[in-house]
Amino acid sequence: MTSTIGVARRSESSLLIAWAKRALLVLGLPIVLIVAWWLATANSTSFYWPPLRTILEVFGATWFEGRMGTDVAPSLVRLGAGYALALVLGVTVGVAVGSSPTLRAVVEPVLEFFRAIPPPVLVPVLILFAGIGDGMKVLVIVSGAIWPILLNTVEGVRSIDEVLRDTARCYRFRRRARLLHLVLRGASPQIVTGARQALSIAIILMVISEMFAATNGLGFSIIQFQRSFAIPQMFSGIILLGLIGVALSLLFRVVESRAMAWHRGLHHTQRGGN
Amino acid sequence: MTAGATPLAPAAAPRRRGIPDSALGVAGLAGLVAMLELIPRAGLADSRFLPPFSQMASALADQLDSPAFWQALGSSLRGWALGLAIAMGAGVVLGIVIGSIPALRAATTSTIEFLRPIPSVALIPLVVLLFGSDMRSTLILVVYASFWQILVQVLYGVADVDPVARDTARSYRFSPWAQVRTVIWPTALPYVMTGFRLAAAVALILEITGELVIGSPGLGKSIAVAQSSGAVTTMYALVIVTGLIGVAVNLIARRAERRVLRWHPSVRGEVPA
Amino acid sequence: MTEPRQGTDVTDSSATLTDPAAPMLDVRGLKKVYTSGKRSVEAIRDLTFSVGAGELVCLVGPSGCGKTTLLRCISGLLQCTAGEAALEGKRVSGPPPGMAVVFQEYGRSLFPWLTVWQNVELPLKEKKVPRAERKRLVTDALAAVGLADSHTAHPWQLSGGMQQRVAIARAVAYEPQVLLMDEPFAAVDAQTRADLEDLVRSLWQRLGVTVLFVTHDIDEAVYLGQRVIVLSNSPTVVLEDVIIDLPAERDQLTTRSLPRFAELRAHVYERIQQAKGGHRPAGVESDA
Numbered sequence: 001m002t003s004t005i006g007v008a009r010r011s012e013s014s015l016l017i018a019w020a021k022r023a024l025l026v027l028g029l030p031i032v033l034i035v036a037w038w039l040a041t042a043n044s045t046s047f048y049w050p051p052l053r054t055i056l057e058v059f060g061a062t063w064f065e066g067r068m069g070t071d072v073a074p075s076l077v078r079l080g081a082g083y084a085l086a087l088v089l090g091v092t093v094g095v096a097v098g099s100s101p102t103l104r105a106v107v108e109p110v111l112e113f114f115r116a117i118p119p120p121v122l123v124p125v126l127i128l129f130a131g132i133g134d135g136m137k138v139l140v141i142v143s144g145a146i147w148p149i150l151l152n153t154v155e156g157v158r159s160i161d162e163v164l165r166d167t168a169r170c171y172r173f174r175r176r177a178r179l180l181h182l183v184l185r186g187a188s189p190q191i192v193t194g195a196r197q198a199l200s201i202a203i204i205l206m207v208i209s210e211m212f213a214a215t216n217g218l219g220f221s222i223i224q225f226q227r228s229f230a231i232p233q234m235f236s237g238i239i240l241l242g243l244i245g246v247a248l249s250l251l252f253r254v255v256e257s258r259a260m261a262w263h264r265g266l267h268h269t270q271r272g273g274n
Numbered sequence: 275m276t277a278g279a280t281p282l283a284p285a286a287a288p289r290r291r292g293i294p295d296s297a298l299g300v301a302g303l304a305g306l307v308a309m310l311e312l313i314p315r316a317g318l319a320d321s322r323f324l325p326p327f328s329q330m331a332s333a334l335a336d337q338l339d340s341p342a343f344w345q346a347l348g349s350s351l352r353g354w355a356l357g358l359a360i361a362m363g364a365g366v367v368l369g370i371v372i373g374s375i376p377a378l379r380a381a382t383t384s385t386i387e388f389l390r391p392i393p394s395v396a397l398i399p400l401v402v403l404l405f406g407s408d409m410r411s412t413l414i415l416v417v418y419a420s421f422w423q424i425l426v427q428v429l430y431g432v433a434d435v436d437p438v439a440r441d442t443a444r445s446y447r448f449s450p451w452a453q454v455r456t457v458i459w460p461t462a463l464p465y466v467m468t469g470f471r472l473a474a475a476v477a478l479i480l481e482i483t484g485e486l487v488i489g490s491p492g493l494g495k496s497i498a499v500a501q502s503s504g505a506v507t508t509m510y511a512l513v514i515v516t517g518l519i520g521v522a523v524n525l526i527a528r529r530a531e532r533r534v535l536r537w538h539p540s541v542r543g544e545v546p547a
Numbered sequence: 548m549t550e551p552r553q554g555t556d557v558t559d560s561s562a563t564l565t566d567p568a569a570p571m572l573d574v575r576g577l578k579k580v581y582t583s584g585k586r587s588v589e590a591i592r593d594l595t596f597s598v599g600a601g602e603l604v605c606l607v608g609p610s611g612c613g614k615t616t617l618l619r620c621i622s623g624l625l626q627c628t629a630g631e632a633a634l635e636g637k638r639v640s641g642p643p644p645g646m647a648v649v650f651q652e653y654g655r656s657l658f659p660w661l662t663v664w665q666n667v668e669l670p671l672k673e674k675k676v677p678r679a680e681r682k683r684l685v686t687d688a689l690a691a692v693g694l695a696d697s698h699t700a701h702p703w704q705l706s707g708g709m710q711q712r713v714a715i716a717r718a719v720a721y722e723p724q725v726l727l728m729d730e731p732f733a734a735v736d737a738q739t740r741a742d743l744e745d746l747v748r749s750l751w752q753r754l755g756v757t758v759l760f761v762t763h764d765i766d767e768a769v770y771l772g773q774r775v776i777v778l779s780n781s782p783t784v785v786l787e788d789v790i791i792d793l794p795a796e797r798d799q800l801t802t803r804s805l806p807r808f809a810e811l812r813a814h815v816y817e818r819i820q821q822a823k824g825g826h827r828p829a830g831v832e833s834d835a
Contacts, residue, residue: 026384033385048403105298110306116475116520118482121494121513124501128323163655166624169641170648171670171721181669185660200393204483207395211487219395226399234399241396249391262660266703 050232059236067221072240075218078134079206082141086198090146091191094153095183104154115151119144119201120208132213140209145198152194156187189263192256199252203245218244325507334511343496347515350481350492353409354523357416358477365421365473366466369428374450374458379429390426394419394480395487402488409491412484419480420473427472431465432458467534471527478523482516493519570597571757572621572725576630579616590616592782593630600724603751603758605768607815608778609823614761617783618729621759622648634725644674647718651730653711657702663689664698667717674721688720689713691753692746708739712746719750725757732767741799744771748797765819769793769811770802777818779827786818786828 034052041051063072097104097111122143130136160183168182184191210219222237224230257264310327313319337343372378394415401411435458443457485494493516500509579591590613598604608614619625621632623642632639634646647670650656657666667688671681689695692712702710711731718726728747732740744767751758762768768775769791777786791811793802802808 025380029381029385030388102298105295106302106305108302109299110302112524113303113306113517113521116524117513117517118479118494118520120479120483120486121497121516123486124497124509125513127501128506161655163650163652164658166619166648167650167656169624170622170646171673171717172642172644173670173673177669177673181658181661185658188660200391201479203393204395204479207393207398208483208487211395211398222396222399226403231403234403238396238400242392245391245393245396246388262701262703265701266659269703 047229048231050235054232055235055239058232059239062233062236063240071216071218071221074134074216075206075210076244078137078209078217079141079202082138082206083145083199083202085138086142086145086149086202087195089142090149090194090198091153091184094150094191095157095179095187097150098154098157098187099183104158108154111147111151111154115147119205123205123209123212127213132215137206137209137214137217141202141205144205145202148197148201149191149194152190152197153187156190157183159190160186189260192260196252196256199248200245203248207241322506325510329507330510330514333505333507334514337508337511337515346491346493346496349409349490350485350494350519353412353416353484353490353492354477354481357413357481358420358474360413361417361420361424361473361477362470364417365424365469366428369425370432370454370458370462373429373432373462374454386422386425386429390422395483398484398487407489411488412481412490412492415484416477416480420477423473423476424466424469427465427469428462431462434465435461464535467531471524471531474523474527475520478520571600571602571635572598572759573633573636574617574621574630575633577617577620577627577632578629579613579620579625580628589782591620591627592784594778594783594785595630596776596785596788598725598757598759600757601755602774603748603760603772604774604776605760605762605772606776606778607762607765607768607819608783609780609819610763611781612778612822613781613783614763614778615729617778618648618727618759618761622646622727645724647721647723647726649711649714649718649726649728649731651733653707653714653731653734654702656714657710657717659701659703662699662701663694663705663713666702666713667720670717670721684720684722685716688716691719691750692716706739708735708743711735711743715743715746715750719754719756723756725759726751728758728760730762731760733763740767745799747771752795765812765815766803769808769815770797770799775811775815777815777822779822780825784827786822786826789815789818 038052041049042053044051097107119140123140126136126139126143130139164182164186168178173182206217207219207222210217211223214220218237218241222234222241225234225237307327310324310330312326314321314324314326372382397415397418398411401414405411405414439457439461440453443453448456481492482494482497484490485492486498487494489495489498493512497509497512497516500506500512574597575595577591577594578589581588581590594617606614606617616625620627621639623632623639623646626640634643637643658669661669664685667685668681671684676684686695689698692715694709694712694716697705697709697713702713705713715731732743735743747758747760748771750756760768760771762771772791775789775791777789778784779786789811793805793807793811
């Protein structure tokens with residue numbers, strides 16, 4: 001904190017240098033890698049490794065002329081619906097299980113088993129029940145993404161400080177306040193950890209469910225390009241998928257840093273040693 | 275979810291119940307089995323889609339008799355172990371090198387943060403193009419996905435090295451190798467083990483996924499074959515097997531973590547990264 | 548500040564209505580046995596004492612004598628095995644209204660995700676205090692503990708002593724009839740401790756609240772209390788109820804150098820030493 005004030009007082013030119021240094025550190029290696037890719041494939045005649053220039057040329061035509069609406073948007077909607085549902089269900093059941101030691105002891109092995117099943121094998125199972133429509137894909141995402149959220153919520157609720165619980169009881173918090181201000185907030189660091197794991201699982205399942213059986217979607221399109229040997233288009237799809245993954249993880253981080261500022265601060269002071 | 279149906283303990287329940295947790299856990303598993311048996315039998319679910327548990331169990335017994343099953347299981351476990359070992363080696367070495375050279379660390383942070391969230395399954399079309407349904411296709415997915423888990427944990431671990439200890443080592447002119455051995459590695463070890471535990475689970479997911487989608491040999495492929503040939507009970511039996519492997523992997527990884535860290539002063543939680 | 552409140556759901560309906568002669572807090576024959584599996588540990592044997600309205604009473608005893616267990620029974624956080632604790636003649640069977648507790652672990656009793664202001668305000672919201680009244684109570688309480696400038700800070704941004712001040716402000720703003728304090732200053736440094744002791748004395752005198760203060764520090768007990776109840780080692784009984792006949796106006800320097808302070812201190816010290824040695828009052832068998 002104080003160092004930024006110090007920097008602000010310095011002359012403009014040194015501020016500019018500091019900025020340039022930072023920008024170089026952040027952007028330097030990515031630029032080098034992209035340039036290397038560009039140069040390495042510039043004169044490529046290899047069928048499998050088309051020039052980066054060609055990939056970028058087809059990128060716009062491939063995705064922004066129609067597919068954004070017919071493939072990308074449906075994928076993202078299914079992802080959003082499945083992830084949101086997994087969050088709500090996972091936290092709700094997690095709070096219920098975490099609040100009762102008996103219930104926890106009964107269901108924990110069952111939950112551990114379900115979590116240990118590699119989520120993609122649920123795709124063929126759920127196709128049986130839900131066909132290959134949107135419902136199946138949302139269900140697949142929910143069935144895979146729910147476990148880290150659920151189990152982390154259980155752990156979070158369980159590890160809420162005993163003294164804090166006593167405090168809430170002494171001041172006679174009602175059920176609603178206990179849930180909002182004690183249980184959910186208290187478990188939120190673990191819930192966030194679970195939600196972060198769940199996000200990457202949800203993206204994987206979005207893609208897998210579309211690769212396995214679908215008529216549209218990002219995963220479907222990329223596999224179609226590969227099967228029809230539209231290699232530059234396929235690469236552009238892989239890049240788009242990568243960008244979506246990065247964008248969602250950035251979004252997650254923004255939301256997290258807003259909601260969990262107190263946790264970082266607390267953690268920091270504790271590690272700093274009082 | 276079935277949580278609502280199970281009786282809740284009394285609200286103020288730190289008091290002992292008298293029944294050990296393990297017995298309750300077994301009861302929970304028995305309840306799951308009973309439900310899987312009764313739901314299709316009672317007609318609550320179509321038994322073509324959800325066969326009773328007893329049929330899944332007998333299909334599982336059939337599988338245990340067939341050499342093809344053991345071959346598939348062997349391929350899956352080999353692919354998992356090999357991928358995990360490669361990711362572990364690469365992750366630890368690169369993590370220590372990048373982590374202990376500040377300039378390198380600063381220059382690579384943004385790239386790592388960018389590459390890490392790229393979903394590994396995005397690579398599926400590319401590896402299929404390059405290697406077809408060979409086991410190498412799946413191996414690349416496994417290595418890619420588990421590598422990041424380990425690398426990031428090792429980087430945290432190296433960053434956690436006590437600056438005083440490091441300065442001490444430097445002031446006594448320890449060689450870089452001695453610094454790694456005596457200062458960096460012991461501090462980073464808990465993080466390495468956390469990374470190992472996370473990566474072991476991720477590697478299994480990607481191994482099975484690769485087999486399922488790409489068709490490289492293994493249990494995932496068997497599941498896909500069973501599904502497309504309508505052998506529903508066999509498919510469930512194989513799904514149960516993958517779940518059991520997952521449980522075993524988690525248990526082994528946790529035990530390994532505890533064993534390696536038994537002597538360690540800070541048996542610590544994972545870094546929320 | 549401390550008008551008697553109407554009876555509520557937590558107190559026994561069978562109990563008699565508020566008896567004006569009843570002490571504010573009455574502990575009768577309280578016994579607590581912990582059982583886990585087949586083992587059982589008797590923490591508290593048989594405790595009887597009472598605290599009148601507006602009194603400041605300190606409980607001291609050797610470490611491990613069940614002070615915290617006792618406090619948890621009185622505050623309704625723990626069910627006692629036999630006997631009872633009663634607040635204004637009404638049996639305590641759960642955390643009663645009109646009682647506030649300040650815990651030893653200040654860092655853990657404050658909600659880290661709430662600001663100082665919100666920490667003090669939340670119990671009042673739960674008590675359905677109207678907004679304007681809430682604002683006044685929180686402002687006053689934080690000013691009273693010297694934290695008028697830290698409303699928007701989070702607890703973990705404050706020092707240990709300041710965190711405990713927030714916990715005290717929260718208890719004071721709640722306007723309890725009885726304030727229970729469980730070794731509140733055991734984890735702060737000596738200088739802060741002296742300041743906080745004076746803070747408790749001054750708040751008590753200003754607000755007329757009944758205070759039961761648990762401590763293992765004999766000096767602290769004698770300095771703060773009007774009475775000091777000395778407990779035996781576990782299973783716990785009352786060894787002696789000592790009247791502290793020091794002047795009502797106390798300060799760290801003069802009060803602690805009074806000859807009477809030294810006498811009382813020595814007396815309590817002696818009793819505690821006896822307690823550690825296993826001495827028990829006549830008629831109570833020790834099973835050691």
